[in-house]
Amino acid sequence: MTPTTDQPADLPYGTPRTPRVAVRGEAHLEVDPEIARIGITVTARGTDRRTALDDLTRRNTTVLDLIKTYGDTVENLQTGTFSITPQLTRHGRTERVRAYHGTVHITAELTDFTALGELTTRLADLELTQVDGPWWALRPDSPAHTLARRQAVREAVQRAREYADALGTHLAALVELADIGTDDTTPFFPPAPRGAVRSFAGTAAPEQDAAPLDLEPQRQTVTARVDARFTMHPPQL
Known part of the structure; x- marks a missing residue:
């Protein structure tokens, strides 16, 4: 014989004996960025393929060597796409190569x-080198995300308590907690925003080093949301 129990079934909805309250908690934080990214495009062009390729290799090496001199402040350095493309010109019924155009794309992350x-x-002072950025961001494991989630949970609990208090009762138990999402409103590597550094140096060598740019970091907005459901002790209505 199966023993019986007086415990009520765990119903997916509230009842007069175990009313439920569903709330959402949100948190919005403004925090300083932790990393900054820049994109570098190295370019070469020549009427001879080998000359264009040699120039591109030399400029790419110069850029990489310069970035590496900054040591541990460069958290990540990687080469993206490389291309060497013939540019054609049409003469009558035939086509001939007018020039070769080569590019290398590099990204660097600094702390x-x-x-x-x-x-x-x-970098912007280097020969035929384009610089885009910076893009400010938080690391995926930034403590700011944890702090936002904690604040969202606390807000959900506080809001549920306020509803229960308005009914003259108090919360009994947590039934469900759902993570709606924690996000950084700044895309990880978006197109160059308005006002970003964007430079394309010419072929002339600079006479002297340019003064460093004074870059003001863009604060990041972190948002967290949770849905929570609680049971309440039956209120006296």
Whole structure:
């Protein structure tokens, strides 16, 4: 014989004996960025394929060597796409190669924003080198995300308590907690925003080092949301 129990079934909805309250908790934090990214595009062009490729290799090496001199302040350095493309010109019924155009795309992430301003200026001074950015961001495991989630949970609990108090009762138990999402409103690597550094140096060598850029970090907005459901002790209505 199966023993019986007086415990009520765990119903997916509230009852007069175990009313439920559902709330949402949100948190919005404004925090300083932790990393900054810049994009570097190295370009070469020549009427001979080998000359264009040699120039591109030399300029790419110069850029990488310069970035590496900043040591641990550069958290990540990687080469993206590389291309060497013939540019054609049409003469009558035939086509011939007019020039070869080569590019290499590089991205760098820095944690020292003072060094960032200096490096950005020095890169922009290099021959046929384009600089885009900076893009400010938080690390995926930033403590700011944890703090936002904690605040969202606390707000959900506080809001549920206020509803229960308005009914002259108090909460009994947590039934469900759902993570709606924690996000950084700044895309990880978006297109160059308005006002971003964007420079394309010419072929002439600079006479002297340019003054470092004074870059003001853009504060990041972190948002967290949770849905929570609680049971309450039956109110006396």
